[in-house]
Amino acid sequence: MTGAADYQDPDTIQRLLHNACTIAIVGLSPNHLRASNFVGFYAARHGYRVIPVNPREEEVLGEKSYPSLSAVPEPIDIVDVFRAPGAVPAIAEEAVAIGAGALWLQFGVISLDGAKIARRGGLDVVMDRCFKIEHARYIGRMHVLGFNTDVVSARREAF
Amino acid sequence: MNDNYKPDREFGFHTRAIHAGARPEPGTGARAIPIYQTSSYVFEDPESAAAYFNLQEYGNTYSRIMNPTVAALEERLSNLEGGIGAVAFASGLAAQAAALFTMLAPGDHVVASAALYGGTVTQLKHLSRKLSVALSFVDPDSPDNWRKAIRDDTKALFGETIGNPGGNVLDIEAVAAVARDADIPLIVDNTFATPYLCRPMAWGADIVVHSVTKFIGGHGTSIGGAVVDSGAFDWSNGKFPIVADPSPAYHGLAFHETFGGYGYLMKLRAETLRDLGAAMSPMNAFLFMQGLETLPLRMERHAANAFKVAKWLDGRDDVVRVRHPALAASQYRGLVAKYLPKGAGAVFCFDLAGGRQAGQDFIRGVRLFSHLANVGDAKSLIIHPASTTHRQLGDDELAAAGIGPGTIRLSVGIEDVNDLIWDLEQGLQRIKELKS
Numbered sequence: 396m397t398g399a400a401d402y403q404d405p406d407t408i409q410r411l412l413h414n415a416c417t418i419a420i421v422g423l424s425p426n427h428l429r430a431s432n433f434v435g436f437y438a439a440r441h442g443y444r445v446i447p448v449n450p451r452e453e454e455v456l457g458e459k460s461y462p463s464l465s466a467v468p469e470p471i472d473i474v475d476v477f478r479a480p481g482a483v484p485a486i487a488e489e490a491v492a493i494g495a496g497a498l499w500l501q502f503g504v505i506s507l508d509g510a511k512i513a514r515r516g517g518l519d520v521v522m523d524r525c526f527k528i529e530h531a532r533y534i535g536r537m538h539v540l541g542f543n544t545d546v547v548s549a550r551r552e553a554f
Numbered sequence: 555m556n557d558n559y560k561p562d563r564e565f566g567f568h569t570r571a572i573h574a575g576a577r578p579e580p581g582t583g584a585r586a587i588p589i590y591q592t593s594s595y596v597f598e599d600p601e602s603a604a605a606y607f608n609l610q611e612y613g614n615t616y617s618r619i620m621n622p623t624v625a626a627l628e629e630r631l632s633n634l635e636g637g638i639g640a641v642a643f644a645s646g647l648a649a650q651a652a653a654l655f656t657m658l659a660p661g662d663h664v665v666a667s668a669a670l671y672g673g674t675v676t677q678l679k680h681l682s683r684k685l686s687v688a689l690s691f692v693d694p695d696s697p698d699n700w701r702k703a704i705r706d707d708t709k710a711l712f713g714e715t716i717g718n719p720g721g722n723v724l725d726i727e728a729v730a731a732v733a734r735d736a737d738i739p740l741i742v743d744n745t746f747a748t749p750y751l752c753r754p755m756a757w758g759a760d761i762v763v764h765s766v767t768k769f770i771g772g773h774g775t776s777i778g779g780a781v782v783d784s785g786a787f788d789w790s791n792g793k794f795p796i797v798a799d800p801s802p803a804y805h806g807l808a809f810h811e812t813f814g815g816y817g818y819l820m821k822l823r824a825e826t827l828r829d830l831g832a833a834m835s836p837m838n839a840f841l842f843m844q845g846l847e848t849l850p851l852r853m854e855r856h857a858a859n860a861f862k863v864a865k866w867l868d869g870r871d872d873v874v875r876v877r878h879p880a881l882a883a884s885q886y887r888g889l890v891a892k893y894l895p896k897g898a899g900a901v902f903c904f905d906l907a908g909g910r911q912a913g914q915d916f917i918r919g920v921r922l923f924s925h926l927a928n929v930g931d932a933k934s935l936i937i938h939p940a941s942t943t944h945r946q947l948g949d950d951e952l953a954a955a956g957i958g959p960g961t962i963r964l965s966v967g968i969e970d971v972n973d974l975i976w977d978l979e980q981g982l983q984r985i986k987e988l989k990s
Contacts, residue, residue: 427608428805430812436610502814525814536612538575540620540823541628542639542816547565547573552580 398507402500402522408529411497411519415472416444418526419464419495421486422477423447425455430501430525431477432456437527438475441535446471464489472496475526476504483509491516501525567634567750568850575629576843589840590622609804609824619828623836627843631770631780634749634846635762638785639819641827642778642839646745646765647677648832649779653741653763654710656818656826657789659796660686662709667694667724669717669956672943674743678712695885697728704736709793711738715754715893716746719903719939719963720956721879723889730758739787745769745930746899750853757893760787761818768930769900772845772852776838781822785815797821803829852932852968857897859974860966866975867904872982874960878902900967901929906960912985913938913960919984922969922977934967934974 418438423445424431435456439445446467447460454460461467464474464486474490476483476499483506490498490513498513500506500522510520521529531537532544565573576587595614597603605611614620624642632640643649654664666678668691675691682689692699694713704711711733713724726742733740739760744752748769754762764770766778789797789810797818800806803825810817827833864878879886880898890898906912916938917925923936927943937943940952940959949959966974 428800428807428812430814433610433812436605440605440611528816531612538577538629539612539614539622539625540639540820541625541632541641542819543574543629543632543637545633546577547570548577549573551578551583554580 398510399505399523402510402520403524407519408521408524409533411473411499411521412530412534415496417446417469417471418443418473418475419446419448419461419467419471420475420477421448421464423449423452423455423460424477425452434475434477434501434525434527437530441530464493464495467493470494473499473526475499475501477501478504480504480506480509484512487512487516487518490518497521499524499526570633571630571750571849572847574633575626575631587623587626587840587843589836590617591836592621593617609807609820617836618831618833619823621833621836621839623843624834624839627766627834627839627846628780630843630846631749631764631766632782634753634849635744635782636749636753636755636784637762637782638815640780640782641819641823642766642780642834643827644779644832644834645777646743646763646767646779647673648830649765649781650674650712650741650743650763651677651681652822652826652830652832653761653781654681654687654712655685655830656822657739657794657797658685658687658709661688661707663688663690663705663707664710664712665690665692665700665703665708666712667714667717667722668692669694669720669722670712670714671718671743671745672955694722694724694729697725697732700729701732701735704732704738708736709738711740712743713740714743714746715752716879716899716901718746718901719877719961721877721884721886721898721902723879723886723893723898725889726752726754726757726759726893730760733760734758737788737791737793746901747894748849748853750850751857751896751899752893755782755784755786760784765930766842766845767928769853769856770845770849770930771842772849772930772932773841774928774931774933776841778834778838778842781819783819783822785819787818789818801825853897853900855968856900856966859968859971860900860902860964861897862971863964863966863974863978864902864904867978870982872907872985874905874907876902876904878904901963901965903957903961903963905958906962906985908960908985908989910940910959913962914941915985915988916962916981917941918988919981920977921980922973923964923981929963929965931965932968934969934977935965937963939963 447455450462452460487509497519606613628640742754
């Protein structure tokens with residue numbers, strides 16, 4: 396086991412999805428075919444403020460891109476990471492230093508060291524989960540494409 | 555916060571068979587799943603339309619590719635199988651052809667069980683000729699047979715949970731290990747078991763295909779199929795450029811890289827279903843959803859009735875052999891205990907001592923069993939392959955297919971089992987009367 400399952404708590408995921416306003420996406424690519432771009436586009440479409448963190452870009456998805464988390468001049472609720480696992484511990488330390496609310500590591504971004512740093516620093520941590528898919532599972536419309544949301548409920552949603 | 559969806563409980567199979575995939579429709583509160591009888595969907599604005607077509611947002615565009623009623627069925631079935639999602643098709647054969655079409659390229663090789671349903675064998679041979687894909691059929695009973703048939707260009711293993719007419723039970727865990735060693739997916743047709751009796755993905759299968767026409771629909775009303783994906787297979791392992799490489803049909807989108815474990819299903823829907831077009835109708839999806847609600851209850855009765863009928867036939871001198879895998883003498887009994895503890899399905903064959911003529915007389919003699927070419931109906935069904943589905947074959951060719959001149963196939967329904975046994979007994983009596 397990678398231990399990633401310790402950082403996939405459904406309650407935590409839903410609390411973050413509902414309460415977060417600002418998401419900094421570390422490694423957000425301007426290439427609209429990359430997964431990070433799909434996630435950034437989707438998050439912005441669903442009302443989150445998306446802040447690109449990518450030293451190689453001036454602007455992504457119409458938003459100013461910052462070279463690092465520390466350079467972002469506003470509070471960040473979720474730091475969403477599309478980087479190689481080896482880069483995560485340093486990103487986690489930075490996330491703690493700037494007082495971010497949560498560290499969210501995308502599919503395949505598995506770093507137990509990074510997760511420990513963030514959790515010790517008081518951040519919520521989600522690992523090996525996609526922000527877009529989790530949003531679509533609980534709030535969005537993943538079910539319209541026949542995906543299993545694992546949601547079982549007889550309650551009527553607000554229209 | 556909205557806590558409606560907290561998965562704070564692992565709901566049971568019966569509960570999920572009724573609720574999964576079907577939250578009440580928010581606009582009207584309709585409790586039954588509405589039949590969305592529409593070809594197309596109005597977009598909110600041009601940006602939304604673009605996002606749907608770019609696969610950047612989950613939304614409806616056209617019912618050849620997705621439909622809310624069909625999606626509810628897909629989610630419920632994938633939930634019951636333990637998969638991450640499913641794509642429904644117009645038939646079981648359309649589903650398995652699409653599953654293979656999505657992962658294969660010309661020059662690839664597939665290893666399949668020699669005991670597959672005849673329609674599947676015919677389809678595989680046809681696909682093989684048309685798409686230049688090589689095929690090897692193996693005796694499915696030994697995992698080693700599968701291992702030995704694998705070549706460098708092999709891209710998939712294809713088997714059935716329960717075969718017919720032999721009642722072969724696949725050693726799913728062992729064959730899945732063979733597939734894993736070769737970095738290729740194991741595809742299992744779970745039509746005869748349904749997810750109530752066996753969930754192949756829990757034993758390592760990567761993809762499950764269904765003819766939902768059978769026990770899932772359960773009432774012989776509609777034709778349909780589905781592909782369910784575990785999401786666990788690594789399509790980026792270098793063997794599947796056709797799945798992993800940038801797709802010319804989507805401006806260079808790399809499905810597996812972008813969508814991770816969901817990439818294969820996205821490609822199956824957004825490319826294969828879109829382009830081949832064998833979509834399930836919403837009306838049929840509604841009927842299959844109704845079927846799934848009672849699947850656990852029906853499968854319990856189907857399996858119990860079938861086992862009682864098999865044991866009754868097994869003791870008679872006008873019956874030479876009964877090929878039900880749960881019988882004491884069956885070579886598959888150990889596999890039944892492992893993979894099918896709740897019952898070995900409801901379709902099995904037996905052989906009449908009197909051969910071809912006895913088979914036809916027996917068919918004439920029964921009253922409750924419907925003489926037709928289907929299985930998995932609530933009604934009991936019967937067919938004599940030598941005079942119907944396989945009538946062009948001589949006795950030698952029949953033997954090669956595992957069918958004798960006196961072989962009868964039953965799909966045991968959920969009637970009173972005593973009535974079924976009465977019916978079979980008077981059918982057997984009829985053979986004697988016609989003989990004298």
